[in-house]
Amino acid sequence: MAQSQPTAPASSPGRRDDFLEVRRRADGGAVLVLRGAWVTARWRELPRALPVAAETVAALDIAQLTALDSAGASRLAALLGAQRLQALAAALPAERRALLERVAASLAAAGSPPAPAPRDLFAPLVALGRTTSRGLAHLRLLVGFLGLVLVRLGIALLTPHRLRLTATVHQMQAAGLEAVPIVTLLSFLVGAVVAFLGATVLQVFGAGIYTVDLVAYSFLREFGVLLAAILLAGRTASSFAAQLGTMKVNEEIDALETLGLDPVEVLVIPRVVALLVVFPLLSFLAMAAGLAGGAAVALVELAVSPARFLAIVEEVPVRHFWVGMGKAPLFAFTIALIGCLEGFKVTGSASSVGDRTTSAVVQAIFFVILFDALAALFCMEMGW
Amino acid sequence: MADDLVVVRGVTFAYEERPVLFDVDMAIPRGKVVAIMGLSGCGKTTLLRLIGGQLKPQRGDVLVDGLSVPSLGEEALYRLRRRMGMLFQMGALFTDLTVYENVAFQMREHTDLPEPLIRDLVLMKLHAVGLRGAWHLRPAELSGGMARRVALARAIALDPMLILYDEPFAGLDPISLAVIGRLIRTLNDALGATSVVVTHDVQESLKVVDYVYLMSEGRVIFSGDVAAVHASRDPYVRQFVDGRPDGPVPFHYPAPPWQEMLDHDYA
Numbered sequence: 001m002a003q004s005q006p007t008a009p010a011s012s013p014g015r016r017d018d019f020l021e022v023r024r025r026a027d028g029g030a031v032l033v034l035r036g037a038w039v040t041a042r043w044r045e046l047p048r049a050l051p052v053a054a055e056t057v058a059a060l061d062i063a064q065l066t067a068l069d070s071a072g073a074s075r076l077a078a079l080l081g082a083q084r085l086q087a088l089a090a091a092l093p094a095e096r097r098a099l100l101e102r103v104a105a106s107l108a109a110a111g112s113p114p115a116p117a118p119r120d121l122f123a124p125l126v127a128l129g130r131t132t133s134r135g136l137a138h139l140r141l142l143v144g145f146l147g148l149v150l151v152r153l154g155i156a157l158l159t160p161h162r163l164r165l166t167a168t169v170h171q172m173q174a175a176g177l178e179a180v181p182i183v184t185l186l187s188f189l190v191g192a193v194v195a196f197l198g199a200t201v202l203q204v205f206g207a208g209i210y211t212v213d214l215v216a217y218s219f220l221r222e223f224g225v226l227l228a229a230i231l232l233a234g235r236t237a238s239s240f241a242a243q244l245g246t247m248k249v250n251e252e253i254d255a256l257e258t259l260g261l262d263p264v265e266v267l268v269i270p271r272v273v274a275l276l277v278v279f280p281l282l283s284f285l286a287m288a289a290g291l292a293g294g295a296a297v298a299l300v301e302l303a304v305s306p307a308r309f310l311a312i313v314e315e316v317p318v319r320h321f322w323v324g325m326g327k328a329p330l331f332a333f334t335i336a337l338i339g340c341l342e343g344f345k346v347t348g349s350a351s352s353v354g355d356r357t358t359s360a361v362v363q364a365i366f367f368v369i370l371f372d373a374l375a376a377l378f379c380m381e382m383g384w
Numbered sequence: 385m386a387d388d389l390v391v392v393r394g395v396t397f398a399y400e401e402r403p404v405l406f407d408v409d410m411a412i413p414r415g416k417v418v419a420i421m422g423l424s425g426c427g428k429t430t431l432l433r434l435i436g437g438q439l440k441p442q443r444g445d446v447l448v449d450g451l452s453v454p455s456l457g458e459e460a461l462y463r464l465r466r467r468m469g470m471l472f473q474m475g476a477l478f479t480d481l482t483v484y485e486n487v488a489f490q491m492r493e494h495t496d497l498p499e500p501l502i503r504d505l506v507l508m509k510l511h512a513v514g515l516r517g518a519w520h521l522r523p524a525e526l527s528g529g530m531a532r533r534v535a536l537a538r539a540i541a542l543d544p545m546l547i548l549y550d551e552p553f554a555g556l557d558p559i560s561l562a563v564i565g566r567l568i569r570t571l572n573d574a575l576g577a578t579s580v581v582v583t584h585d586v587q588e589s590l591k592v593v594d595y596v597y598l599m600s601e602g603r604v605i606f607s608g609d610v611a612a613v614h615a616s617r618d619p620y621v622r623q624f625v626d627g628r629p630d631g632p633v634p635f636h637y638p639a640p641p642w643q644e645m646l647d648h649d650y651a
Contacts, residue, residue, distance in 0.1 A: 251476035
């Protein structure tokens with residue numbers, strides 16, 4: 001019946017005929033002749049309308065159909081109507097019928113699409129509420145973790161044999177020693193930039209020599225420790241999060257627990273202690289490098305000899321140095337805490353490790369700068 | 385009851401809002417190998433974590449060797465955990481330690497045995513899993529089956545009374561599968577331990593276990609020995625054991641009606 005006697009073509013010639021043609025059978029019924037490849041790749045060229053009414057099609061002729069896939073079949077279903085296609089497909093050879101019938105059956109069950117749901121006016125509010133509650137939950141978690149780490153840290157300091165020395169020294173090397181070149185270089189450069197700015201602006205007022213004070217004050221109080229903290233937030237908070245996160249994904253942290261060991265004691269305390277030890281040293285290094293950068297610029301731009309530079313720096317009250325160094329342990333603790341907590345928050349997948357690592361860096365930098373600003377306000381009020 | 389090492393009594397558990405276990409009762413007799421089977425996401429692993437004390441149930445109690453796990457203090461819980469061994473799905477070997485150090489880890493942490501004795505014990509455990517020759521390798525150099533065997537050696541390092549296996553058969557080739565299956569049985573019997581195997585590998589686990597709990601959607605729906613599993617006419621048990629695509633567990637993931645998901649506009 002698919003090969004029934006063809007007579008004259010009923011459709012006008014055109015591009016669509018490459019795919020579709022209607023012939024009249026002797027008994028007057030329309031035969032839909034399908035040609036070529038009804039496939040996804042040629043989807044745009046497939047006919048969008050039938051040259052005759054769908055109800056009048058009495059049979060399909062697929063002898064010249066070279067290929068058919070789901071997309072082609074659903075187009076055919078759209079042209080003929082799913083029910084009609086189902087009925088027509090029943091008469092086809094088995095290898096084509098299976099796909100056509102399956103697509104037609106799926107679409108026949110579908111009926112017409114519903115009206116789109118009205119937009120929820122409160123959606124932004126709901127999103128805001130959800131974000132807020134997530135933020136609060138995170139803050140709670142952070143404070144809880146802080147308490148846990150403080151308790152464990154206290155225990156470790158009271159019973160030093162429980163401190164894992166090998167791991168701690170290893171972390172000191174990774175987070176401290178290996179960060180020396182980058183911290184030194186960048187602090188030197190920033191010191192030079194601050195001196196350039198100072199020299200440019202202050203020389204106008206004939207106060208170029210105060211450039212030295214500018215560099216000294218800013219690096220001792222703020223920039224030394226802040227630069228070191230931002231570099232460590234990028235370098236070490238991320239690596240803590242990634243290390244612990246990978247261990248979490250590998251179930252190594254679960255394994256520690258089932259081996260009867262406390263992951264905080266084994267993994268977090270060495271990292272916290274290591275940072276508490278090396279970070280003040282790095283801060284000191286950053287201060288020195290920043291001053292060196294300033295001295296280099298002062299020599300070139302202002303013809304201030306290093307000896308004179310040093311003499312002026314020595315006149316700066318030492319409390320500014322202590323204000324800077326006093327912030328170092330706080331920053332070190334913040335960076336280690338956030339890096340480790342984000343690592344523990346990793347769930348299941350590798351993409352989660354990436355997300356948590358990013359979050360660790362962002363949060364560490366955020367809190368470091370926030371604390372620095374609060375400390376600056378505090379010191380200003382105290383007149384330090 | 386006295387002969388049960390692990391007793392799970394009326395345990396209900398939920399992660400935040402998502403309920404996972406509903407009123408589960410279970411008893412693991414001493415010296416037996418017991419399988420907890422079920423589809424992915426039916427709560428098997430959660431149950432294992434409850435037994436290990438990593439999670440606390442909202443209702444009900446978990447007794448291990450007579451101790452109520454949820455009400456143990458931290459110290460007591462860690463002490464109990466040292467008497468349990470657990471094999472994780474991926475092995476969970478410490479990647480920065482060698483095979484030898486992985487197995488020795490717990491002995492060094494929890495005992496003050498002299499190093500020569502630790503060495504003998506580690507090599508003995510490695511020998512039991514057939515990997516004495518691999519002591520110097522790193523986890524990255526091991527195949528999946530070997531890593532699982534090293535993890536098994538680590539789990540039995542301190543001769544635990546209870547060994548918990550989380551999907552020990554997942555993703556192994558047929559030979560490793562048989563090796564792990566036989567090890568679960570022989571180690572259990574040699575150590576006089578009790579084993580709980582969480583798995584969905586029906587064929588392999590039925591070869592080695594004594595007793596089976598079958599779970600579905602957070603409930604125990606069947607329990608019995610291996611013969612009872614084979615004899616069961618329960619449609620869910622049959623679908624699970626024979627691996628039929630459709631049955632009480634439907635082929636289709638719950639979906640809204642077709643109308644809502646299709647878009648006819650392309651026509």
